[in-house]
Amino acid sequence: MKQANxxxxxxxxxxxxxxxxxxxxxxxxxxxxQYGLCPFKAIGFxxxxxxxxxxxxxxxxxxxxxxxxxxxxxxxPAFCVILYxxxxxxxxxxxxxxxxxxx
Numbered sequence: 277m278k279q280a281n282x283x284x285x286x287x288x289x290x291x292x293x294x295x296x297x298x299x300x301x302x303x304x305x306x307x308x309x310q311y312g313l314c315p316f317k318a319i320g321f322x323x324x325x326x327x328x329x330x331x332x333x334x335x336x337x338x339x340x341x342x343x344x345x346x347x348x349x350x351x352x353p354a355f356c357v358i359l360y361x362x363x364x365x366x367x368x369x370x371x372x373x374x375x376x377x378x379x
Contacts, residue, residue: 284312290365293358297337305347307332 316324332351335344344351 287369288325290362290369293362293365297333297355297358297362300330300334301337303334305331305338305343333358 314324314327317327326348328348329351332344332347332349333355334353335341335347337356341352
C-alpha cells in the first residue's frame with residue numbers, strides 16, 4: 277500500500293495534465309454546456325475569468341487556432357505552459373532529478 281501511494285504521488289500531476297489534454301483533444305468544443313467543472317458557475321456566478329480555456333485548448337488541439345483565440349485568448353499560452361509542465365515532469369521522472377519538483 278505504501279508503494280502504491282508513493283507511485284501515485286510521484287506520477288499524479290504528470291498523468292493529470294496528460295489526461296486533461298487527451299480529454300480536450302477528443303471533446304467537441306462546439307457542443308454547449310459540455311464543461312461543468314467551473315467552480316464559479318457552481319456557486320452561482322455568471323462570469324468567470326477562466327471560462328472558455330477548455331474550449332480554447334480543445335479548438336487548438338483540433339487544428340482551429342481562430343476558434344481557439346475567440347474562445348479565450350489565454351488558451352494558446354495556457355496550452356504551451358501545460359506542454360512545458362508535462363515535458364518538465366517527464367524529464368524529472370526519467371532522470372530522477374528533483375530540479376523541477378514543486379515540493
